[in-house]
Amino acid sequence: MTLLRNPVIRGFAPDPSLVRVDDWYYVATSSFEWFPTIPIHRSRDLTDWEYAGHVRGAAPGGSLAGVPDSGGIWAPSLSWDGDRFWMVYSIVRSVGTPYFDTDTYVTTATDVDGTWSAPRRIAGHGFDPALFHEGGRVWLLNLQNDHRPGGRRFAGIVLTELDRETLSPIGDTHLLLQHERLVEGPKVVRRDGWYYLVLAEGGTGFEHGVLVARSRELTGPYVLDDGPLLTSRDDPSLPLQKAGHGELVRTPGGDWVLSHLAARPLRTPDGLRCTLGRETAIQAVTWDAEGWPRMRHGGAHPAVEVDIPTEPRPLGRRADSADPLGWPWSTLRAAPDPSWADATSHPGRIRLRGRHGPESWWAHSLLARRITEHRAEAEVTVEARPRTFTQAAGLVLWYNTEAYLALDLTWAEPEGEGQCGQQWRGGGRTVLSLVERDEAGTRQVAVVDVDADRALTLGVTTDGAEARFWYVRDGVRTPVGSPLDFGRLSDDHGSKLRFTGAMAGIHAVDLVDAGFTADFTGFRLDCR
Structure with a gap:
């Protein structure tokens, strides 16, 4: 066991997308209007993390000029198909309007710090895209946005198969789930014959949470668990607030962990203030008798200290960048x-x-x-x-x-x-x-x-x-x-x-x- 202390990536590292490749874990986080675009960190034991590179060229033309504050690259999703890394993300060009005006892109690389392919724009229904790989096929998950007057801006989660080479849509788009509460950030993982749909719920503020639904078929129908897997919204005294936007990953030993975002608030006369932004945290997960994921420490609240079923492993740290304007500069x-x-x-x-x-x-x-x-x-x-x-x-x-x-x-x-x-x-x-x-x-x-x-x-x-x-x-x-x-x-x-x-x-x-x-x-x- 290794004792992990959250957040593991501290200060402005939101919407973590976690993937394991062999004995390395990689996390990609949102960069919004900032460069370097889509920072990536890596770890061998889930506790000790280092900057590993970023997706160079994620902004077509090398510019996000004119993108509003908190626009730009939202919630990138990192995945591995057994041969290469895939990154799918949206550039949001309108914030605070019904439209969002998103452009969705896919890029691939054999090394996260290597050369990423030129981003290819694909058809998308909204922000928070993710990819699911199975049997040589690739599927795009998306939030569906309805911008019309009276429409639901968060109108459900949809799934579309993509041609692996052209990235064009194949067949129909499937509506997987709609919910009375706002749901976004979809991720799919398969376990014991079930497809688990992991969702960010309730927005990305103090009402945030992680919901899980499941289905025997990738295209649904999906049934929601009885309550949230993770949230801090019912207890403002918790040191980790805004817990949500999760992704389930299996360790080499068969255990499971959940990456998620969280924030460490200051308690001021004007209320809670999260000056450090939203950060990356990790929790240990177990599975109940009915096959649903649960926090291993019990309940649904995020823990600061977590025993992770890994052994401490040195990073073999990369040499500091020779670029005097490189990371940690932005x-x-x-x-x-x-x-x-x-x-x-x-x-x-x-x-x-x-x-x-x-x-x-x-x-x-x-x-x-x-x-x-x-x-x-x-x-x-x-x-x-x-x-x-x-x-x-x-x-x-x-x-x-x-x-x-x-x-x-x-x-x-x-x-x-x-x-x-x-x-x-x-x-x-x-x-x-x-x-x-x-x-x-x-x-x-x-x-x-x-x-x-x-x-x-x-x-x-x-x-x-x-x-x-x-x-x-x-x-x-x-x-x-x-x-x-x-x-x-x-x-x-x-x-x-x-x-x-x-x-x-x-x-x-x-x-x-x-x-x-x-x-x-x-x-x-x-x-x-």
Whole structure:
């Protein structure tokens, strides 16, 4: 037995799709508007995980420009047919509308960190696709979306056989199951002559859960179990909330486990706030006398500590990527520009060229890393010469274009002069500007004069739902402004759909000619 502690992949790793190939386990997770697209982690014992690569080329043309916040790649599904890996996923281009405007793609590879085939678009009925392989045949599972006025946006789970070579539909599409509650995320596994349909239930928030139905025939009819296999919705005190979106996998020894998403909430005066996003967890599963899966520890609640029927096995860890802009860095809506790093002449330096502002869905120069614990500290040294208020560069805590906190080196009018915008007349001063952004707009919290000719070290410390920004002056950390509400950078703040997680990173802005550059060195992010 191996003692596993959930979540096993911490910080913004939702919708885990788990597969075992020989003695390796692989998990693919949603990336939404972020690159690298579809991160994949691997493990030998289900407890110790490492980044193993991603699906390069998942976004056709290498771009998700224009995709809204929390749009992009939802719930990819990883599978193995005995010869190669398959990945099926949807790119969601409309969030918060009845249509979703999804494009569904399939790509394959012989190694998760190898070359993935060019994605092929296939016919799909909605998001959350998955593939089921049996006897050399391949079947597509899908959520059916009914966008019509009065229609059910989650109108059931459908199944279509695909031609293995052309990926074209074969024969009829079968309606497997409809339910009064929202169901999505379908996965199928076969055991003892039964086909088990594993479903995400109740949305992906605090009402989330995992339902199971079964049938003797792949095409149905399916009968639901009496209750959820997994949920935390009936107990807000549980340390793991939002438990749902599961997938059953058999171990080499014949035992079973369930991968699922979960979140570790902060308890704030404004309610539960999941700043770390939804994360990947694993539970041990057994089967009852009637042939239904059950949590081995009893009940339907997710456990933090789980005895997994595996032996501890070293990963044989991969060497760190030689790419200075590779994982754990992430970028918005496109891969990082290779020119941002020059490992030959300036090892360790990142030079960002300013582009659109932080609320752009198109061309934002931002590099960020996932925050994985409720206490964290980020620090970086920046050197830049802003000459106008349209230029800025600095340290940012990021959720999306409507939720971020930023401490930026920028330009301001001479002290005592209002915002007249005539920076081309000369004069002015270099300042640190602390801003916070939420759905009500952007507010400047503090302005501090700084020396324009010196590199500055900027930092931020988060503790629970509080964020404190600072900079180093004469070797001493000097606070900038008052503590800010980090809880707004969570899945749960505001009224719009939010599906990602808080990040810490660096960015640069130039709204005139994209000529402004900023040099960053010594970035660190410590989570504890």
